[in-house]
Amino acid sequence: MKVVLLIFIVCSLYEFVLGAINMETYRSKQQECFKELKIPQAEAEHVSKDKLVSVPSEPFKCFHNCLYTKLGLFAKDKINVAAVIPFAHMRFSKVPVDAIKKKLKICNETSPITCEVVFDYETCLGISLHK
Template sequence: MNLNYLVVVFLVCALSEMAAGQTSAELAAYKQMQQACIKELNIAANDANLLTTDKEVANPSESVKCYHSCVYKKLGLLGGDGKPDTDKIVKFAQLRFSSLPIDKLKTLLTSCGATTSSTTCDYVYNYEKCVVKGISA
């Protein structure tokens, strides 16, 4: 299965799990964040539609890869160094993956945080791929 697809599935599933505990205002704010990132990154309508409807983006452009970083920033999940803030992500992930034991979740997030990349976009993109792979294992 293509990892890009898994990243999108990860985000959509995360939102679905969060929906149970979120108000309609919070969900609307999230959708606004998604749209803001799509606009800021000038993502083509086709790719934007795929990103927001749980579809695979074949051969993702740099903008598509940066989409995840943009959303993380807007959610306050990145630290000043551009790397995921593990404490904030643990809290956020607990909502997203309530069925996953907290110890396994923390271990996964810590190991994925060791990912290295030259840019924040690549780092977050690779971090997402790592988390998705770890959760589905």
């Protein structure tokens, strides 16, 4: 029994550390994109709290394209839904993974990658999962 409990604790700690590293990477890449694109401070603060930006500035429309690029969430010039799942679950941890997968399929865009395509995809995802 003690061995099982110990294994459970080790696995839980591993998952916690792994999640922290991923969130740290996510936040770090966010900051890089804020600086590169000169995102207005108010929008950067809003997004850092995982809130939607209702009236985005022009630079902000390319923010998610920058972030997805830095996180490696594209495959063959398309959004790699399988790669997005862990980051979406990290951001929307209260939403079951199956529900996230469903929303990702609904929002999935098959057009070539542009700032507008990724912005629309992220907006669709954010609106769906913030409910």
